[in-house]
Amino acid sequence: MGALQADVVVVAGGASGLAAAISAAQAGSSVIVFEKGSTTGGAGNMGMGPFGVESRLQRLKQIGPDRDQAFRMFMDYTHWRVDARLVRAHIDKAATTIDWLESLGVEFVEPATYFPGGQRTWHLVKPATGVPGPMASGTMMKILTDKAKELGVKILLQTPVAKIVKRGDRVTGVIAEDRSGEPVEAQAGAVIVATGGFGDNPEMIKKYTGFDWGKDLFSFRIPGVVGDGIRMAWEAGAAPTEMTMEMIYGMPGEVNPALHMVFHQPHLLVNLQGERFMNEEILPNTTFAGNAITVQKDRTAFLVFDETIKRHMQTVGFDDISVVFPFMMVDDLDALIAQAQGGGYKDVFVADSLDDLAAQTGIDPAGLARTVVDYNRYCAQGYDEVFNKKHHLLRPVDAPRYYAARLLPGAYGSLGGIKINYRTEVLDKQWNTIFGLYAAGTDACSIYGDSYVFILPGNTMGFAINTGRIAGENASEFVRSVT
Numbered sequence: 001m002g003a004l005q006a007d008v009v010v011v012a013g014g015a016s017g018l019a020a021a022i023s024a025a026q027a028g029s030s031v032i033v034f035e036k037g038s039t040t041g042g043a044g045n046m047g048m049g050p051f052g053v054e055s056r057l058q059r060l061k062q063i064g065p066d067r068d069q070a071f072r073m074f075m076d077y078t079h080w081r082v083d084a085r086l087v088r089a090h091i092d093k094a095a096t097t098i099d100w101l102e103s104l105g106v107e108f109v110e111p112a113t114y115f116p117g118g119q120r121t122w123h124l125v126k127p128a129t130g131v132p133g134p135m136a137s138g139t140m141m142k143i144l145t146d147k148a149k150e151l152g153v154k155i156l157l158q159t160p161v162a163k164i165v166k167r168g169d170r171v172t173g174v175i176a177e178d179r180s181g182e183p184v185e186a187q188a189g190a191v192i193v194a195t196g197g198f199g200d201n202p203e204m205i206k207k208y209t210g211f212d213w214g215k216d217l218f219s220f221r222i223p224g225v226v227g228d229g230i231r232m233a234w235e236a237g238a239a240p241t242e243m244t245m246e247m248i249y250g251m252p253g254e255v256n257p258a259l260h261m262v263f264h265q266p267h268l269l270v271n272l273q274g275e276r277f278m279n280e281e282i283l284p285n286t287t288f289a290g291n292a293i294t295v296q297k298d299r300t301a302f303l304v305f306d307e308t309i310k311r312h313m314q315t316v317g318f319d320d321i322s323v324v325f326p327f328m329m330v331d332d333l334d335a336l337i338a339q340a341q342g343g344g345y346k347d348v349f350v351a352d353s354l355d356d357l358a359a360q361t362g363i364d365p366a367g368l369a370r371t372v373v374d375y376n377r378y379c380a381q382g383y384d385e386v387f388n389k390k391h392h393l394l395r396p397v398d399a400p401r402y403y404a405a406r407l408l409p410g411a412y413g414s415l416g417g418i419k420i421n422y423r424t425e426v427l428d429k430q431w432n433t434i435f436g437l438y439a440a441g442t443d444a445c446s447i448y449g450d451s452y453v454f455i456l457p458g459n460t461m462g463f464a465i466n467t468g469r470i471a472g473e474n475a476s477e478f479v480r481s482v483t
């Protein structure tokens, strides 16, 4: 095959790549998208929706924050340790992104927050079924893919890009590999890298974040998201950024969503020493809870409750209702646990005594016994002397049988890798732009510092779409300016 040619080449057709491709096409550029997978969408197929401020839906219901308030919240949260101009560009773009997505045919339900106290910036995609839930955003990825094609974007599936081509100080195209392993060259005025990070690459996770996937980290792994774009951009001279994981927590491995919700309720949370280490009412903030578990011995925690609390969850219901898995209560927990254990699941435990629970889980028995005595006293007096947990959540743990599950750090994926500026231009180690090279989405998402800004939910998918749009527009403008 002779060399392909386009004004703009987009490396990957995930959330940021599709947004970039459409924006560039809308700006009048010819666009080719090279996608490694057999479908488009990437991790963008997995979630519920992106961040937005000042959207039509928010204005209709007078839901804040506005862009200035959101920016201030963001920067206070990150202590200004991140690129404020890039954050501002992302938030300013977010003020039009939801309306832009609606103009392309995406439908949303009313904006939501992820946990109590968070902001209602999370624009849940209305999927074909009409009911938002996990993978609803796949509907949005399908609409974006169709729209891109309608605008003349050429999407080459199962054609991973292997190299960014440079002539002198200018990026001039890419070399990809077709389905039969043959090289495919494309010449372009600008290249946008958008390969979604390194969440499916345990070696990179270990090297850049210190986590051991499968041992002390059970993060989502989107097949093929192995850091290609970051590696290629670095080879083309890009400066690196801080690299982290988008922390959450959970029971390791595959579990029934109802069981998952049982063990996210704010009961008694202990570490391997049997000690409490956080106010359990914060458990719905999965970033904070993930952080707190990460700094415990073996990055391990256990959620513990007794028979009375189990009955409470089966009759009265859950304290925390999740937007993702909106179970109000559990019907038959014993059956759920038996099903999990019957399938060989090893991280949920049932015991007739606290000593037995300690023996099964590896929790220090003396520590657990001490903690339970103290905790039961706090419950009796209605005041938690250690963390001031809300008194209505203080329920004693004193009625056998006892139940526990192991909780370990998790993550939606990786964050960061390629240094960009607020125009999404890739910068080299001297912080000069590399002509013709742009990056968007997770590959370039280093705006959270040490903790994902989950108070403004929908943020990573929002960053992907916002930076995708910015990259598409600026790459088009760049190509026009040099030809």
Ligand SMILES: Cc1cc2nc3c(=O)[nH]c(=O)nc-3n(C[C@H](O)[C@H](O)[C@H](O)COP(=O)(O)OP(=O)(O)OC[C@H]3O[C@@H](n4cnc5c(N)ncnc54)[C@H](O)[C@@H]3O)c2cc1C
Pocket: 011, 012, 013, 014, 015, 016, 017, 034, 035, 036, 037, 039, 040, 041, 042, 043, 044, 045, 046, 047, 048, 049, 050, 051, 159, 160, 161, 162, 194, 195, 196, 197, 220, 222, 223, 224, 225, 226, 228, 229, 412, 413, 440, 441, 442, 443, 457, 458, 459, 460, 461, 462, 464
């Ligand atoms: C379970 C789950 C739920 C989530 N829910 C939400 C949510 O509700 N809201 C939110 O804000 N965020 C959510 N996220 C995060 C969000 O999906 C991501 O931040 C977003 O998809 C990142 O976009 P991206 O374009 O950077 O990467 P992706 O969307 O992952 O796209 C990357 C693409 O790059 C392709 N690729 C990789 N290497 C190459 C190569 N060499 N050549 C060509 N193509 C390549 C991949 O195949 C993939 O299609 C969720 C993530 C997960 C896992």
